[in-house]
Amino acid sequence: MKRLLISVSIAALSACGAQDNSNDIEPDTVSAAETELLLPLPDQTSPAIVSEDLAIRIKTLADDTFEGRGPGTEAGEASADWIAAEMARIGLSPAGEDETFFQTVKMVNQTVDTENSHFQLTKPDGTALPLTPKENVVFWTKHQDKNELSFDATDVVFVGYGSVAPEYEWDDYAGEDFSGKTVIMLVNDPGFATGDPELFKGKAMTYYGRWTYKFEEAARQGATAAIIIHETEPASYGWDVVSNSWSGAQSDLVRSDGGADRAMLEGWITRDTAEELFASAGLDLEALKQQAKSNSFTPVPLEGVKASGKISQSIDQLESRNVVGKLTGKVTPDEYVLYTAHWDHLGKKSEEKTGAPGEDFYQDQIFNGAVDNATGSAALLEIAEAMAADDLERSALFLSVTLEESGLLGSAFYAENPLIPHSQVVAGINMDGALPIGRTKDMVVVGYGASELEDILRDVLVEQDRVIKP
Numbered sequence: 191m192k193r194l195l196i197s198v199s200i201a202a203l204s205a206c207g208a209q210d211n212s213n214d215i216e217p218d219t220v221s222a223a224e225t226e227l228l229l230p231l232p233d234q235t236s237p238a239i240v241s242e243d244l245a246i247r248i249k250t251l252a253d254d255t256f257e258g259r260g261p262g263t264e265a266g267e268a269s270a271d272w273i274a275a276e277m278a279r280i281g282l283s284p285a286g287e288d289e290t291f292f293q294t295v296k297m298v299n300q301t302v303d304t305e306n307s308h309f310q311l312t313k314p315d316g317t318a319l320p321l322t323p324k325e326n327v328v329f330w331t332k333h334q335d336k337n338e339l340s341f342d343a344t345d346v347v348f349v350g351y352g353s354v355a356p357e358y359e360w361d362d363y364a365g366e367d368f369s370g371k372t373v374i375m376l377v378n379d380p381g382f383a384t385g386d387p388e389l390f391k392g393k394a395m396t397y398y399g400r401w402t403y404k405f406e407e408a409a410r411q412g413a414t415a416a417i418i419i420h421e422t423e424p425a426s427y428g429w430d431v432v433s434n435s436w437s438g439a440q441s442d443l444v445r446s447d448g449g450a451d452r453a454m455l456e457g458w459i460t461r462d463t464a465e466e467l468f469a470s471a472g473l474d475l476e477a478l479k480q481q482a483k484s485n486s487f488t489p490v491p492l493e494g495v496k497a498s499g500k501i502s503q504s505i506d507q508l509e510s511r512n513v514v515g516k517l518t519g520k521v522t523p524d525e526y527v528l529y530t531a532h533w534d535h536l537g538k539k540s541e542e543k544t545g546a547p548g549e550d551f552y553q554d555q556i557f558n559g560a561v562d563n564a565t566g567s568a569a570l571l572e573i574a575e576a577m578a579a580d581d582l583e584r585s586a587l588f589l590s591v592t593l594e595e596s597g598l599l600g601s602a603f604y605a606e607n608p609l610i611p612h613s614q615v616v617a618g619i620n621m622d623g624a625l626p627i628g629r630t631k632d633m634v635v636v637g638y639g640a641s642e643l644e645d646i647l648r649d650v651l652v653e654q655d656r657v658i659k660p
């Protein structure tokens with residue numbers, strides 16, 4: 191989720207020989223994970239990259255048994271155990287802590303008590319904008335050292351895309367002081383809005399366009415609260431994704447400062463709600479969006495609008511794991527190519543089931559995440575299996591990360607705590623969501639323009655009569 195698509199045909203980059211020799215599996219390597227598995231490993235897969243192998247792993251990882259692979263949950267962590275055991279079975283060596291396939295990731299789950307919490311926007315005439323959690327607003331806090339937080343009657347300022355990008359001579363905050371204020375901003379970046387390839391890499395999303403950045407920047411500016419206006423096209427996902435993702439328990443890494451470096455409250459509101467709010471202050475959101483496309487934009491106060499918030503939350507300390515295995519190269523073993531794919535998904539939703547099994551409208555509570563990201567995890571294993579059957583020049587590291595859905599946290603943890611020094615990693619390829627709809631002529635690269643690996647990929651695609659798309 192929150193990503194564009196990348197096809198598993200990137201496996202072609204591994205340039206493996208894919209000989210049809212069967213894996214010589216020592217039975218005791220399977221027990222390397224030293225955990226009883228909830229679902230069996232495949233009994234036969236081929237070192238060639240084939241759809242049958244991908245299918246069996248996707249099916250297993252998306253099985254109800256793993257309950258949507260929620261990090262820190264018993265069923266979710268069981269899927270990480272399964273991946274580790276599968277890494278062992280296909281011939282990877284453990285690359286985690288204490289000669290295991292795991293890297294422990296300490297995390298917290300924060301759950302807002304919506305009954306006893308609120309985020310309120312008051313219009314200039316003193317009336318409250320109707321805000322109903324999940325329906326048109328979601329909010330939370332990254333402060334993880336307090337159960338109760340509140341603020342009252344802050345000024346509200348529109349800050350365009352909320353970006354400070356010196357390389358584009360861009361500063362949506364224009365050097366003003368935002369301490370004690372609530373900032374409200376647009377999703378994605380000006381490059382997406384204008385399509386200008388010279389600006390924030392055009393349609394390709396930059397880090398400035400991601401919600402993680404926007405909240406981080408708002409905090410750097412000293413804001414008390416930071417709100418993003420949801421719009422489906424620039425977000426690339428609908429409001430349902432926002433409301434599902436940011437309700438119930440929210441996971442985070444354990445923060446050394448308890449979250450003090452973040453705004454007190456973060457959240458999203460719907461576009462319609464934002465329009466009503468702006469109109470109440472005599473502003474036209476669509477006109478402001480036009481202004482926000484230019485680096486001459488300066489922050490626009492919503493005169494007379496005030497924001498207040500109160501959060502009451504529970505905080506649980508948990509552990510999740512990144513799963514990591516490796517293959518050692520024959521020529522330059524100290525050089526690594528890193529393959530990553532997140533194993534986690536959204537777990538279970540809190541709502542009741544609707545309908546009954548077999549009925550058209552039946553919905554259970556499990557977010558199975560077959561596409562996002564059982565496909566990428568299956569591709570990671572399939573590439574690893576192919577490479578294990580080959581003589582590699584470089585070493586390869588296969589990292590299946592946790593807590594992606596909560597904001598790339600497993601990756602962030604690994605980046606801060608690498609198991610192989612970053613200086614020894616020459617390339618990295620992440621896979622998130624392989625297309626389930628069959629072959630395509632174009633292949634989407636997330637973060638297009640950031641890597642010379644694209645030149646290699648382009649050559650591979652040319653041979654397949656295919657093209658790269660940002």
Ligand SMILES: [Zn+2]
Nearest residue numbers: 191562563622
């Ligand atoms: Zn994903």
